[in-house]
Amino acid sequence: MVSQLLFGETYKVLDQKKKWHLIQSDCDGYEGWIDTAQSTTISASQWNSYTKASHLFLSKPVKALSTNDNPNQVVGFGSTFCTELNTIFPKLGLEFPINDLVEFPSSFEADNMTVYAKMWLGSTYLWGGKSVFGVDCSGLVQVCAKLSGYKLLRDASMQATQGKIIDFLEETKAGDLAFFDNEEGTIIHVGILLGDQKIIHASGKVRIDIIDHHGIYNTDIQKYTHKLRFFRRL
Numbered sequence: 001m002v003s004q005l006l007f008g009e010t011y012k013v014l015d016q017k018k019k020w021h022l023i024q025s026d027c028d029g030y031e032g033w034i035d036t037a038q039s040t041t042i043s044a045s046q047w048n049s050y051t052k053a054s055h056l057f058l059s060k061p062v063k064a065l066s067t068n069d070n071p072n073q074v075v076g077f078g079s080t081f082c083t084e085l086n087t088i089f090p091k092l093g094l095e096f097p098i099n100d101l102v103e104f105p106s107s108f109e110a111d112n113m114t115v116y117a118k119m120w121l122g123s124t125y126l127w128g129g130k131s132v133f134g135v136d137c138s139g140l141v142q143v144c145a146k147l148s149g150y151k152l153l154r155d156a157s158m159q160a161t162q163g164k165i166i167d168f169l170e171e172t173k174a175g176d177l178a179f180f181d182n183e184e185g186t187i188i189h190v191g192i193l194l195g196d197q198k199i200i201h202a203s204g205k206v207r208i209d210i211i212d213h214h215g216i217y218n219t220d221i222q223k224y225t226h227k228l229r230f231f232r233r234l
Contacts, residue, residue, distance in 0.1 A: 023039070066095070121200070122205055122207075141159060168231075179229045
């Protein structure tokens with residue numbers, strides 16, 4: 001698994017091989033293969049209506065919804081909703097308004113990054129994951145940024161090209177991103193700064209650790225786990 005699609009996210013089908021579709025996510029341009037049984041085709045006019053509609057996003061880690069097809073449809077943090085869903089999928093039968101939905105901010109709200117990130121504390125690490133049932137470092141940052149008003153790319157190395165470089169830890173503030181590299185200089189990890197030399201990131205699980213000019217220091221094992229490269233402000 002390289003990534004996940006959250007409820008309400010759309011994609012384009014680029015290719016098909018037997019029972020597999022190669023798709024490209026509309027939210028970040030990421031590509032991957034899915035089983036054709038997981039794919040539902042909508043018309044160009046339906047897609048236009050849906051993408052132009054006013055969207056709301058789930059701001060709780062998990063929520064069970066009642067639909068015509070499933071009385072316990074479970075969706076996760078960052079899932080996308082709008083009334084056009086019922087127009088496109090009349091059998092869905094979602095009732096609006098749904099509690100715990102927020103509007104996409106008109107401008108980036110850095111303080112929300114730390115608020116949303118702390119909701120994930122303890123969630124297990126999963127390569128390619130984007131939910132509290134399993135999330136990787138860049139998935140955590142991407143979904144928190146999404147609800148805070150900033151569209152980040154998917155991988156840490158991609159996210160490292162966005163925003164403004166901040167040179168020193170002393171110049172950062174809560175909501176800034178910290179990036180870390182390997183011995184070859186490749187960006188392999190990202191986390192969200194909380195202030196007071198603390199960082200929240202997904203490493204084994206979503207956790208809060210100490211950060212300094214060397215990198216992330218894990219107090220549980222008494223050693224540095226990630227080598228600092230630079231900071232970015234969105």
